[in-house]
Amino acid sequence: MQALTIISAVNDALITEMRRDPSIVTFGEDVGQEGGVFRATVNIQEEFGEQRCFDTPLAESAIVGTAIGMAVAGLKPVVEIQFSGFVYPAFNQIISHVARLRNRTRGALTLPMVIRMPFSGGIRAIEHHSESMEALFAHIPGLKVVIPSTPYDTKGLLIAAMRDPDPVLFMEPKRLYRAFKQEVPEEAYTIPIGKARIVEQGDDLTLISYGAQMKETIEAGHQLQSEGTSVELIDLRTIYPWDKETVLKSVKKTGRILVVHEGPRSFGVAAELISTITSEAFEYLEAPPTRLTGSDIIFPLPTAEKHFLLRTEHIVQVAHEVVRYEP
Amino acid sequence: MFEKFDPRKGKRFQLLNEDGILSAEARKYPMMTDDELLHAFKTMILAREADDWAVSLNRQGRMPTYPPVKGQEANSIGSIMALRQDDWFVQAFRELGGLLIRGVPLSQHYLYFLGNEWGSHYDIDRFHITPISVPIGSQMPHAVGLAYAERYKGNDRVTIAFIGDGGTSTGDFHEAMNFAGVWNSSLIFYVQNNQYAISVQRKKQTASPTIAEKAFAYGFEGVQIDGNDLFAVYAATKLAAEKARKNKGPTLIEGFTYRMGAHTTADDPSRYRDEEEVQQWAQKDPLLRIQKYLIKNKLIQSGEIETLRKEARKTARDAFEEAENYSDESLDNIYRYTFKDMPPILEEQLEKRRILEGEED
Numbered sequence: 001m002q003a004l005t006i007i008s009a010v011n012d013a014l015i016t017e018m019r020r021d022p023s024i025v026t027f028g029e030d031v032g033q034e035g036g037v038f039r040a041t042v043n044i045q046e047e048f049g050e051q052r053c054f055d056t057p058l059a060e061s062a063i064v065g066t067a068i069g070m071a072v073a074g075l076k077p078v079v080e081i082q083f084s085g086f087v088y089p090a091f092n093q094i095i096s097h098v099a100r101l102r103n104r105t106r107g108a109l110t111l112p113m114v115i116r117m118p119f120s121g122g123i124r125a126i127e128h129h130s131e132s133m134e135a136l137f138a139h140i141p142g143l144k145v146v147i148p149s150t151p152y153d154t155k156g157l158l159i160a161a162m163r164d165p166d167p168v169l170f171m172e173p174k175r176l177y178r179a180f181k182q183e184v185p186e187e188a189y190t191i192p193i194g195k196a197r198i199v200e201q202g203d204d205l206t207l208i209s210y211g212a213q214m215k216e217t218i219e220a221g222h223q224l225q226s227e228g229t230s231v232e233l234i235d236l237r238t239i240y241p242w243d244k245e246t247v248l249k250s251v252k253k254t255g256r257i258l259v260v261h262e263g264p265r266s267f268g269v270a271a272e273l274i275s276t277i278t279s280e281a282f283e284y285l286e287a288p289p290t291r292l293t294g295s296d297i298i299f300p301l302p303t304a305e306k307h308f309l310l311r312t313e314h315i316v317q318v319a320h321e322v323v324r325y326e327p
Numbered sequence: 328m329f330e331k332f333d334p335r336k337g338k339r340f341q342l343l344n345e346d347g348i349l350s351a352e353a354r355k356y357p358m359m360t361d362d363e364l365l366h367a368f369k370t371m372i373l374a375r376e377a378d379d380w381a382v383s384l385n386r387q388g389r390m391p392t393y394p395p396v397k398g399q400e401a402n403s404i405g406s407i408m409a410l411r412q413d414d415w416f417v418q419a420f421r422e423l424g425g426l427l428i429r430g431v432p433l434s435q436h437y438l439y440f441l442g443n444e445w446g447s448h449y450d451i452d453r454f455h456i457t458p459i460s461v462p463i464g465s466q467m468p469h470a471v472g473l474a475y476a477e478r479y480k481g482n483d484r485v486t487i488a489f490i491g492d493g494g495t496s497t498g499d500f501h502e503a504m505n506f507a508g509v510w511n512s513s514l515i516f517y518v519q520n521n522q523y524a525i526s527v528q529r530k531k532q533t534a535s536p537t538i539a540e541k542a543f544a545y546g547f548e549g550v551q552i553d554g555n556d557l558f559a560v561y562a563a564t565k566l567a568a569e570k571a572r573k574n575k576g577p578t579l580i581e582g583f584t585y586r587m588g589a590h591t592t593a594d595d596p597s598r599y600r601d602e603e604e605v606q607q608w609a610q611k612d613p614l615l616r617i618q619k620y621l622i623k624n625k626l627i628q629s630g631e632i633e634t635l636r637k638e639a640r641k642t643a644r645d646a647f648e649e650a651e652n653y654s655d656e657s658l659d660n661i662y663r664y665t666f667k668d669m670p671p672i673l674e675e676q677l678e679k680r681r682i683l684e685g686e687e688d
């Protein structure tokens with residue numbers, strides 16, 4: 001065992017799996033010699049050489065586009081997009097090719113590849129470095145979207161993503177990159193994509209989140225527990241395909257649900273979950289399924305980011321409404 | 328026009344050498360008046376001091392991430408000096424000197440990097456400037472559109488668009504170049520080739536020996552100039568602007584320069600470049616070079632320089648304080664400017680947020 005942060009778990013997952021699988025290559029802007037602006041690929045070029053870990057010119061579309069070619073020819077590319085805010089030049093490649101190739105060739109060509117990118121706000125970053133746009137990607141048919149919130153899950157999910165037969169978009173909560181350490185096994189292990197994690201069991205309220213927002217959500221859960229509410233805390237971990245079974249089972253038990261995410265509200269992840277819950281667990285509900293999310297606004301620059309971010313007390317406040325609701 | 332300095336033949340345009348000596352050729356090219364030169368010099372000192380101050384404030388925790396311009400100042404100062412106030416100025420994000428030449432208050436630039444949207448609220452009719460563009464390369468097609476619109480309206484305003492060497496790898500850069508060639512746009516593409524895109528060396532961005540020569544493939548001229556030479560920057564931009572104003576097509580200017588500081592305050596350049604290289608470029612510092620010229624030609628006395636620097640330092644400190652005292656952006660404003668009229672669905676979200684923050688009214 002080793003105590004790792006989320007960022008070092010990314011690095012550890014890459015190294016562990018690259019030792020096992022010589023078809024893996026990893027590249028992107030500043031990924032080689034520099035080891036990534038967040039140090040996710042540090043020491044990888046030293047160990048595996050420039051053919052397996054390298055810098056590219058500054059062009060996200062070509063980073064993802066060349067990864068497609070490599071994957072078709074049998075390599076397993078794991079590309080880094082420096083910040084999720086700069087993935088958009090590659091959006092065409094992702095939506096038009098990455099997500100479609102298996103289907104349109106009826107399985108003749110497949111794309112085992114991973115696109116890693118840091119996302120989320122709260123680090124007083126400059127423009128375009130704070131958004132949480134996971135819903136955009138989750139909406140694309142043919143794409144898996146994974147978001148860890150702990151070092152242990154990061155390693156297991158990233159290795160699972162590298163072993164997945166289909167493309168995985170791996171979004172890393174950069175606010176938590178170095179927030180805390182956790183014991184992580186040194187050997188390779190996987191955590192199944194598509195499975196949520198029940199962080200804590202409870203009976204009165206289901207509280208769901210993922211990624212960076214998990215931290216405040218867990219804190220809020222604990223506060224509610226100290227007030228006598230029994231909270232079931234769930235980390236969704238995979239945005240698509242999301243773990244309907246775990247979520248529905250929990251809601252059927254508690255009858256009350258609050259979904260929390262930092263990304264914008266309209267057409268977001270919470271909307272999808274709540275829509276499903278409403279139609280498939282309707283008779284179990286004791287309160288309106290509720291969401292607490294970012295607003296439909298441009299993520300503000302640092303002096304106002306406090307007005308966008310969801311704090312623990314905000315979650316508690318809304319959870320109270322859900323718990324105290326009487327029809 | 329730049330035939331003598333064809334980048335494909337390995338030529339680079341320079342007028343003022345590292346010792347501050349002006350070439351005999353220089354008089355054949357457009358030159359600033361002595362007053363203009365002094366103004367450019369003072370602005371360069373201010374940009375340098377403002378930059379250093381921002382970096383040191385970052386260390387004190389008073390300034391979030393900031394991208395220093397140190398070493399590159401001549402590029403935007405010389406080129407913006409060569410243009411009219413009403414020519415469009417499309418920024419990337421390392422053009423502080425050019426902003427100051429336009430008259431943009433330093434406090435506004437600081438305000439942006441302090442993390443306040445009002446830092447991008449330029450007085451457009453006065454400054455004719457577009458806001459900083461963080462997504463690398465994305466501003467280039469905008470410039471082509473600006474140039475199109477001005478011609479459409481019958482104006483002879485030209486457009487200058489800045490980008491870094493890394494940015495020349497983006498699709499947007501190439502698409503913009505191609506459009507500009509096809510449309511014969513009244514446009515100057517100014518590439519600040521500071522040798523690095525964060526840690527990535529210029530030679531890893533493109534296999535072509537120069538960036539300037541790419542222009543020829545798009546059907547127009549490109550020239551590589553010494554970007555630390557204020558005279559060369561001014562002359563090249565002036566010529567390119569005159570050409571553009573006569574509808575004789577776009578020009579790509581590659582300013583060969585060096586980022587003396589870190590990529591941003593979050594970066595540690597010692598991880599990817601040697602101190603020796605930095606020292607070599609320090610000899611080519613655009614500020615020292617122009618200073619040598621001014622002293623040699625008795626346009627300034629060496630004693631005055633320290634005074635100018637002190638004044639600039641004070642201006643920077645005052646500007647920062649002004650920016651720091653500006654009120655933080657408000658809850659209402661981060662919603663209000665999403666659309667001209669706030670849709671009810673957003674109004675409702677704002678109301679909910681007010682309640683969350685305990686602002687019930």
Ligand SMILES: Cc1ncc(C[n+]2csc(CCOP(=O)(O)OP(=O)(O)O)c2C)c(N)n1
Pocket residue numbers: 029058060082086089421461462463464490491492493494495519521523524525586590
């Ligand atoms: C599309 C895009 N990708 C990545 C980034 C992250 N990033 C910010 S600056 C930079 C390097 C830019 O290099 P260059 O264009 O040479 O300009 P310089 O910073 O040297 O002035 C990178 C990769 C970005 N801002 N936009």
